[in-house]
């Protein structure tokens with residue numbers, strides 16, 4: 001690429017979210033918004049006929065366009081959007097391992113990812129050792145000659161821990177192991193891990209990337225080599241993203257940067273307000289100085305994110321009552337949409353753990369996870385204030 005072309009190449013995240021890395025052709029009559037190509041297959045007779053072939057292969061125009069945009073946002077060579085966040089995670093694990101291999105994973109993971117590693121992959125001859133990400137030497141000690149992947153989540157769901165990935169990246173590089181990271185909770189606006197030595201970035205695009213709680217999707221970003229192997233797995237296992245969902249995801253990405261900015265602002269304001277209220281044992285938010293990873297998150301994250309967790313005095317009974325009393329915030333298990341959602345991990349993402357296991361992870365009964373939306377903050381505070389008052393023991 002010439003110097004002049006290089007200089008004019010956009011690299012602001014808001015710009016990339018709207019346009020992707022390419023400026024597109026400028027012919028009169030070209031639609032400003034790409035149409036949905038709701039076609040399972042394309043006229044194609046022989047290899048010279050091009051890359052558009054069959055939508056399960058991941059080469060529908062909407063799938064390709066959104067993949068290129070996600071790669072631009074993450075700063076990776078390539079990316080692919082798939083049918084769900086779990087499809088993305090599962091295809092990465094299957095692409096990078098075979099029977100007899102071993103995975104090292106953070107002990108603090110989304111419940112279904114943990115179940116996939118713990119209950120499902122062993123049936124395919126792939127074992128996982130879970131490591132407490134807080135221990136310095138834990139990763140090194142658990143390494144085996146057959147370790148192929150180290151998998152982490154940043155920030156973690158739902159305790160919002162943000163540990164330093166750089167020593168893990170160094171270890172992975174030294175040992176020739178692929179480091180994969182689920183950054184669903186941060187989005188590339190708040191944290192782009194690829195330039196910190198993380199090889200593969202995974203998202204539940206159902207959350208912030210889509211941003212409107214109206215689609216289920218996942219994404220994998222990394223080198224061309226890894227992404228094409230993930231695409232091969234997707235062709236075989238079949239979790240391709242439907243063209244309409246790919247189009248919706250692309251539309252969500254157009255406003256990702258402005259939404260995240262508002263999520264970040266609202267979450268900090270709500271967390272600060274919550275930390276001044278009675279009836280709450282703990283407010284967990286990386287932007288608060290009381291958070292154990294406040295310094296690390298401040299160094300590596302651009303914004304502290306839209307997720308806030310609280311532990312209510314009075315345990316599960318109070319939490320049930322509190323959820324019941326909310327009038328604006330909605331009880332629902334997902335996150336990352338424009339509307340504020342609340343959930344209790346003991347009923348949802350971490351229902352597979354025992355109470356004692358949840359306690360050990362810092363998720364006692366009374367723990368409520370809040371996905372702070374983009375509503376007017378005063379309205380949110382009014383709603384939380386009345387629900388806290390009405391649910392107090």
Ligand SMILES: Cc1ncc(COP(=O)(O)O)c(C=O)c1O
Nearest residue numbers: 084085086110157184204206217
């Ligand atoms: C951190 C994280 N990763 C992955 C997933 C799975 O995503 P999906 O529901 O899109 O399959 C979730 C879902 O909540 C999640 O929170």
